[in-house]
Amino acid sequence: MNGFYIKINNKKILAKKDDSILELARKNKINIPSLCYHPDLPVKGNCGLCLVEIKGFKKLARACSVKAVPGLEIKTNTAKVIKSRNLNLELLYAEHANKCSTCINSIDCQLLKLVRKYKINVTDFPKRKTERKTYKFANAVEIDGSQCIDCRSCIDACQLLSGINYLQLKGRGIKQEIVPQTKRDKLSGLAAQKQGFTCIYCGQCALHCPVGAAQEQEQISDLELLLKNKVKDEILVAQIAPSVRVSIGEEFGLEPGTLVTGKLVTALKKLGFDAVIDVNFGADTTTIVEAQELIDRIQNKKPLPLLTSCCPAWVRYVEYYQPELIKYLTSSRSPQMHTAGLIKTYFAKRNNISADKIKIVSIMPCTAKKYEATRAEMRYKGKNLIDIVLTTRETAFLIAKNKIRFNSLKDSKMNNILSEHSGAGAIYGTSGGVMESAIRTALHILENKKLPKINFTECRGMEGIKEASIKIKNIKLNIAIINGLANFQKIADHINKYDYIEVMTCPGGCIGGGGQPIPTNSDIRIARMKALYSIDSKKKLRKAHENKYALKAIHYLESQKLDKKLLHTRYINRKK
Amino acid sequence: MDLLKKIKKSDLKGRGGANFNVSKKWNLVINAEGKDKYLIINGAEGEPGVKKDEYIIKNYTKELIAGIELISNYIKAKECIIFLNHDYKKYSKKIKSYINNDNIVIAYKPESAGYIAGEETTMLNILEKKRCEPRSKPPFPCESGYKKSPTLIHNIETIYNIYLLSVDKYKENRFYTINGKVKNPGVYCLPANYTIARILEETNNLPVFKFFVQHGGQASGEIINSSQLKRQASGCASITIYSYKDTNHLDLIKRLVNFYFNSSCGKCTPCREGTYRLKQMLSSEKMNWPHFLELIDNLENSSFCALGSSLAIPVKSYLKNINSEFKLNL
Numbered sequence: 001m002n003g004f005y006i007k008i009n010n011k012k013i014l015a016k017k018d019d020s021i022l023e024l025a026r027k028n029k030i031n032i033p034s035l036c037y038h039p040d041l042p043v044k045g046n047c048g049l050c051l052v053e054i055k056g057f058k059k060l061a062r063a064c065s066v067k068a069v070p071g072l073e074i075k076t077n078t079a080k081v082i083k084s085r086n087l088n089l090e091l092l093y094a095e096h097a098n099k100c101s102t103c104i105n106s107i108d109c110q111l112l113k114l115v116r117k118y119k120i121n122v123t124d125f126p127k128r129k130t131e132r133k134t135y136k137f138a139n140a141v142e143i144d145g146s147q148c149i150d151c152r153s154c155i156d157a158c159q160l161l162s163g164i165n166y167l168q169l170k171g172r173g174i175k176q177e178i179v180p181q182t183k184r185d186k187l188s189g190l191a192a193q194k195q196g197f198t199c200i201y202c203g204q205c206a207l208h209c210p211v212g213a214a215q216e217q218e219q220i221s222d223l224e225l226l227l228k229n230k231v232k233d234e235i236l237v238a239q240i241a242p243s244v245r246v247s248i249g250e251e252f253g254l255e256p257g258t259l260v261t262g263k264l265v266t267a268l269k270k271l272g273f274d275a276v277i278d279v280n281f282g283a284d285t286t287t288i289v290e291a292q293e294l295i296d297r298i299q300n301k302k303p304l305p306l307l308t309s310c311c312p313a314w315v316r317y318v319e320y321y322q323p324e325l326i327k328y329l330t331s332s333r334s335p336q337m338h339t340a341g342l343i344k345t346y347f348a349k350r351n352n353i354s355a356d357k358i359k360i361v362s363i364m365p366c367t368a369k370k371y372e373a374t375r376a377e378m379r380y381k382g383k384n385l386i387d388i389v390l391t392t393r394e395t396a397f398l399i400a401k402n403k404i405r406f407n408s409l410k411d412s413k414m415n416n417i418l419s420e421h422s423g424a425g426a427i428y429g430t431s432g433g434v435m436e437s438a439i440r441t442a443l444h445i446l447e448n449k450k451l452p453k454i455n456f457t458e459c460r461g462m463e464g465i466k467e468a469s470i471k472i473k474n475i476k477l478n479i480a481i482i483n484g485l486a487n488f489q490k491i492a493d494h495i496n497k498y499d500y501i502e503v504m505t506c507p508g509g510c511i512g513g514g515g516q517p518i519p520t521n522s523d524i525r526i527a528r529m530k531a532l533y534s535i536d537s538k539k540k541l542r543k544a545h546e547n548k549y550a551l552k553a554i555h556y557l558e559s560q561k562l563d564k565k566l567l568h569t570r571y572i573n574r575k576k
Numbered sequence: 577m578d579l580l581k582k583i584k585k586s587d588l589k590g591r592g593g594a595n596f597n598v599s600k601k602w603n604l605v606i607n608a609e610g611k612d613k614y615l616i617i618n619g620a621e622g623e624p625g626v627k628k629d630e631y632i633i634k635n636y637t638k639e640l641i642a643g644i645e646l647i648s649n650y651i652k653a654k655e656c657i658i659f660l661n662h663d664y665k666k667y668s669k670k671i672k673s674y675i676n677n678d679n680i681v682i683a684y685k686p687e688s689a690g691y692i693a694g695e696e697t698t699m700l701n702i703l704e705k706k707r708c709e710p711r712s713k714p715p716f717p718c719e720s721g722y723k724k725s726p727t728l729i730h731n732i733e734t735i736y737n738i739y740l741l742s743v744d745k746y747k748e749n750r751f752y753t754i755n756g757k758v759k760n761p762g763v764y765c766l767p768a769n770y771t772i773a774r775i776l777e778e779t780n781n782l783p784v785f786k787f788f789v790q791h792g793g794q795a796s797g798e799i800i801n802s803s804q805l806k807r808q809a810s811g812c813a814s815i816t817i818y819s820y821k822d823t824n825h826l827d828l829i830k831r832l833v834n835f836y837f838n839s840s841c842g843k844c845t846p847c848r849e850g851t852y853r854l855k856q857m858l859s860s861e862k863m864n865w866p867h868f869l870e871l872i873d874n875l876e877n878s879s880f881c882a883l884g885s886s887l888a889i890p891v892k893s894y895l896k897n898i899n900s901e902f903k904l905n906l
Contacts, residue, residue, distance in 0.1 A: 045712050048845040048878045059885065060877045065712045084846070084878045087870060091849035124867070125853055150848065169707065174852045176842040 006072040015068035022050050022063040025076065032076055033085070033114050035092065035210045036151035037064045039521045040507065041160065047151055048088040049114070052076050060084055086118055094125035096211055097132075097146035104220070104397045105212025107251055108518035111149065128174070135180050139217055139374060140201035140367045141514070143167075145177055147213035154178060154205035154214045161204045162505055163486030164317070166197070178213075198320050202313035202485070202505040203367030203391075203514015216367045216515055219388045220398055226359055226387065227272045235353055238273040239339050240264060240363040242280050243429025243510040244392050246531035247365065250517040250524070251396030252406040257527030259535065262411020264363075267399045269412060273361070276414050277347070280421035282339030283428040283437070285554055286310060287544035289332040289567050290434075291441035294500060298446075303327050305480075305498040308434050310334035312372035313505035313514075315571065317485060322492070323573035328501075331568040335428060336362055336369055337378055339418065340385040341566030346556045347418055362389040365429070365513030368505070377569050391515025417549060423536030424544045430529045431483040431509035432459035432466060435502040439479070440543045443472050454542045460533070462508060462522060465490060467498075483507060579650055580606075582741045591750065592618055592694075592731030593792070593811040594882075598738070601728065604718035605651055608726035612654040615647055616703070616722060619660040619732045620685045620694035624835070625794035626812040628751035629732040631763035633660075633667050636736055641674040643739030648679065651728055656680045659699055662687045691795065691839035695883050696729045697721075698841070709841035710881040752809060754781055756790075756817035772815055773805035786820040788898050795835050796886035799894040825899070829891060830858050836887045847884035850875045869895075 005012045008021070013028050020043070025032045036047035043064045050063040055073035060081060063074075075081065093115055100106045115122060132145030143154065152169060155178065159165040170179045181197055205214035230236060240261075249258040265276045294306050307328040309315050318325045333341070340362070344355045362369060372378065373386035390398070399406055413419075424440055427433035436459040443453075458468035459479070464487035470477045478498045482488045485505040495501060506512045508525035511532065541547055557563040577585075584599035605613060621629040632640060648656045658671065662684045671682060685693045689708050692698050697711035700722050721727025730738070733751055740746040750768040755761045758781040766775055772791055776782040789804075790797040792811025800807070809815055818828070837851035850871045857868050869892075876888035 043712065045880055046844055048880070051878055062880075065714075067714065080877060083870070084874050087874045088845045088849075088878060091845050091853065094853075095849065128852070150842065150845075171842070172708070173837070173840045173842045174848055176848075 004068075004070040006068050006070070006074065008074045009076055015072075017068065019068040020064065021052065021066040021068060021072075021074060024068060025063060025074075030076060032063045033089075033117075034064060035110055035114070035149060036153060038153050038156075038208055038210075040208065041153055041156040044152060044156075047092060047149070049085055049092075051081050051085050051088075053078050053081055086120055089114055089118060090120050090122065090124060092149045093120060093122050094127055095129050095149050096213075097127055097130045097144075099144075099147065103212050103215075104218050104394050105209075105215055105518070107397055107400060108393065109212055110210040110519070132177065136217060137180070137199035137201055138371045140371045141199065141203050141206055141214065142217050143178055143180075143205065143214045145213070147211055148178055149211050149213070150176060151210060152178075153208040153210065157204040157208040159486075161208075161484055161486055161507055162200065162202050162313070163489055164200055164202075166199050167205060198316075200313040200316045200320070200485075200505065201368040201371045201514075204506060205514075206367060207506075207512075207514050207516060207518060207520055210518075216391045216394060217370065218394055219370070219390060220394055220401075222388050223361060223390065223398070226361075230272070233357055235274045235358045236272060236361065237275045237277055237343055237347075237358055238268045238361050238363055239277040239279050239282075239336070239343065240268075241336065241365055241369075241429065241510065242283060242426055242433075242532065243365045243513065243516070243528065244363050244395070246429070246528045247511060247516050248392050248396055249406075251393070251400075254407065255527070256524040257529075257531035259531050260406075262413070263406055263409040265412040265414055266409040267404050267406055268363075270404055270409075271398065271402060275416055276412075277339060277343060277416060278414055278419045278421055278425075279335045279339045279362075280425035280428070281418045281547075281550060281553075282335035282337075282342065283425035284421050284544040284547045284550040285338045285342070285567065286332055286335045286428075287424055287434075287437040287441050288550060288554060289338075290330050291438045291445065291545070293330050293332060294438060294442045295445055298499065305495055305501045306330055308502045309569075309571075310428070310434055311368070311504050311506075312366070312375075313368040314485060314503045316368065316371070317505070319571055319574045321575070323575045325495075326571045326573060328495075329571055331570070333378070333567060333569045334372065335425075336364065336372065337385065337569070338567060340373075341380060341562075342418055342553050342557070344380060344385055345560065345562055345566065346553050347416070349556075350417055360386045360388075362386050363392070363395050364389050365392050365510045365516045366506075367391060367514040369515075375569075377572070380565060392513075392517060393515055396517070418553070420547060420549045422541040422544050422547045422550075423539035424542060425547070426535040426539070427532050429510040430460075430532050431504050431507075432461070432481045432502065433509060433532065434504075435459045435479060435481050435500065437544055438500070439470060439477070441545045443470075443475065443477075444543060444545065446475055447472060459502075460529075462526060462529075464507075483509065579646065579738070579742055583738065586741055586746060586748075588734070588737055588741065588746075590731060591733035591737065591812070593623070593796075598730075598734060601718060601730075602651070604716070605726045605728040608719045610720075610724075610726045612723070612725045613651050614722040614725055614727040615644065615651065615653040615656040616696075616699065616727055616729045617644060617656065617658045617732060617735055618694060618696065618699060618729055619658060619664065620699060621661045621664075621732075622685070622691045622694040623793035623795055623812055623814070625753060625755055625790075625797070625814045625816050627753045628763050628812065628814075630661070630664055631751060631753075632732050632736050633664060633671065637667070637670050638674050639739045640732065640736055641671065641680070643735040643742070644680055645677060646742050647728065647730075647735065647738060648677070653679065653728070654725075657703060657722070658682045659703065660684050691835070692841050692881070692883055695881055698881075699729075700727070707841075709843045710883075750813055753812075753814040754779055754817075755814065757783065757785075757787070757819045757822070758817050769808065771806045772800075772809055775809070775815060776805070776817075781817070783817055783819070788818050788820060790816040790818065790890060792889075795832065795839075796883070796889055799890050799897060801897045804897060826858075829894065832887065832890050833858055836884070840884070844878075844880035844884065846875045846878045847880065850879075851887070
């Protein structure tokens with residue numbers, strides 16, 4: 001059907017049948033506020049903020065639920081709209097316990113932004129949820145019921161994006177509450193067919209929460225304590241994940257996808273870190289280890305497909321929900337753990353520092369990385385390798401809290417033996433990046449000579465499932481990339497037709513991670529993704545195994561017989 | 577004559593409260609795309625003070641089932657579900673004794689579901705074992721209702737009228753539930769164009785004391801004074817008489833607000849939070865009426881479903897027609 005015009009605030013706007021009025025208005029720079037609407041999720045119509053007047057209708061309509069039809073005339077700013085919208089905002093604000101001064105989400109909080117923008121009288125109603133419980137999921141994520149505004153986006157994120165269905169809505173009316181599922185709950189109908197019984201810590205609930213009720217479990221206070229009690233010979237090291245450098249700028253008003261590696265290094269140094277190390281380096285070592293395993297499995301007829309394991313939420317999913325897949329997971333540790341292991345050994349040795357004196361803080365796009373860092377299987381000499389894991393949001397909050405003017409910072413370089421990396425390491429932060437990196441290396445080794453092909457574009461993009469057959473001379477690799485864990489179910493019963501599968505729980509991979517800046521949507525994720533591919537394409541080194549420093553580091557661990565301990569891990573069937 | 581033509585000619589309106597044109601609804605369902613079509617008979621009757629569906633179930637069971645079968649055949653329904661108030665389980669034996677088709681089943685509204693369960697999309701959610709709350713419209717049930725298929729939803733009384741039309745006995749009557757402070761409470765079948773005054777006269781229920789009236793349900797019905805009876809009963813056509821003197825007027829408002837507060841499913845802000853704050857205001861020492869009315873207006877203008885909006889009808893009409901007449905100091 002051809003386009004037609006509708007009118008919003010007397011402005012003619014080209015529309016197609018069934019276009020959402022909310023989306024159309026926003027595309028045309030007409031702002032309509034909403035808290036429960038999220039472009040990643042189905043329309044709910046709960047919050048009552050996107051109210052508009054439709055010509056010919058007495059009752060106000062919700063712009064999120066109205067679809068374009070020829071002749072439609074909409075007003076978004078009448079007295080009636082403003083009165084109702086502001087009152088609903090006031091009612092929502094009265095649900096939300098005031099913890100703004102210490103809340104990590106206060107930078108991104110959409111409720112706070114709207115209350116300020118519309119100058120809402122926030123004292124008319126007393127807060128009604130202050131006694132609500134906080135549910136904590138390991139050390140990763142928490143849901144604070146006293147801040148929840150009942151938009152229910154967390155439930156949809158858990159069910160539709162991650163496919164876990166762990167969060168549920170209990171009670172009705174004002175008693176309704178987001179609660180974690182327990183095995184004991186009796187369920188009927190659709191819910192009983194597949195109901196999650198444990199959290200995988202992906203943090204998609206937090207990423208899609210407009211008010212920070214679902215949030216990472218903050219470790220800023222731990223870091224402040226670490227900085228305060230730091231003794232002279234102690235070395236505080238920050239290691240930054242591939243995707244954070246293209247997203248953290250958004251927290252300071254920069255465009256999505258702005259590359260701010262240099263500023264981030266400066267900011268971390270200003271905060272008191274002695275060294276900043278690049279997890280892209282660990283991504284290269286991960287690629288080398290994982291590619292070798294892929295080759296070994298192919299050549300020695302070991303179990304295939306090989307499944308990636310650098311996403312800790314995915315690993316937890318396998319261990320709890322589908323432990324029969326454990327034998328397919330690569331034994332390689334993730335870049336976060338590789339880098340940390342190398343810091344405590346190789347870096348310490350080369351810099352003449354005692355490993356005990358090094359404190360490691362990870363800067364991650366992810367809430368599940370907090371959990372990964374504390375996995376018992378990841379310990380070295382009986383201790384956790386990493387002391388603290390901060391999300392992108394926490395890091396930005398910390399920088400802002402210390403009144404560091406991020407945008408005017410000068411660039412610094414990391415300048416250490418764990419900072420050189422290939423382009424392959426850089427793209428780890430996006431869906432398909434791990435696969436592409438591993439293929440670049442594995443095919444090179446299998447072909448036993450330099451492979452001219454570098455870009456495997458079949459791995460790229462934002463589709464939920466990407467499949468390809470990669471043929472080079474005698475080798476044919478059937479691959480699949482799962483972008484968003486909920487998509488895994490679609491291939492779960494025929495995984496054996498593939499040789500290698502990459503799974504990232506979060507849509508877009510780590511650039512869409514649960515610890516990334518809010519808001520998120522597909523345009524933002526694409527901008528971040530492009531920024532990562534642009535780092536890759538500008539690099540001279542494009543393949544992980546061409547990174548001599550990475551090879552050297554691996555050789556060091558092998559020579560010390562530490563490779564098994566620090567480059568590999570194991571998984572446990574935790575299904576009960 | 578063809579049944580649909582008869583319905584169209586009669587200009588029959590739905591008797592569930594919304595007065596939707598029945599033949600239009602049929603056309604929407606018949607022309608909707610979808611292999612399977614469903615008929616759902618809404619007998620949730622959750623509006624307090626309305627008992628006419630129960631009256632029909634009890635007294636015209638045979639006609640009701642015959643009507644369902646006629647419609648089912650006409651729209652080629654895959655299944656017909658009679659959705660009943662849980663209090664009407666006592667009639668299930670009688671209903672079943674008239675059912676000859678396997679495709680007609682009875683489902684009961686859960687006791688906990690309350691007022692909202694009669695809202696058609698909420699009813700669909702209950703039947704599909706989903707959360708008891710309304711769905712977004714569009715899509716309307718006519719296009720995508722039960723199991724995402726085109727679904728014809730009619731109130732019990734509408735079905736009964738369709739049956740009467742099919743046997744050429746329809747007389748443009750409707751069922752009035754009369755209650756409150758009256759001599760002869762009960763359900764009466766009288767012409768649809770009668771005024772409230774005439775109905776009260778003919779049933780010998782016109783009070784001799786100072787009174788006011790709520791018509792169309794004790795929750796969502798409009799409240800009028802004794803000089804305003806020259807109008808037809810709205811909604812589900814109940815008529816409730818209140819004695820002016822014996823009624824605690826503030827309690828009346830409190831009862832209304834409490835009913836909506838307890839019925840709120842929790843989905844949307846204006847209803848969930850609004851009714852809670854209204855309730856709080858009514859129990860506070862100093863009542864802020866302008867603020868109270870702002871919340872009522874907000875509920876009317878921005879509630880997700882029609883039920884939430886409807887609290888404004890009795891509250892505003894009470895304040896306009898009764899309170900301003902008698903200058904009460906609530």
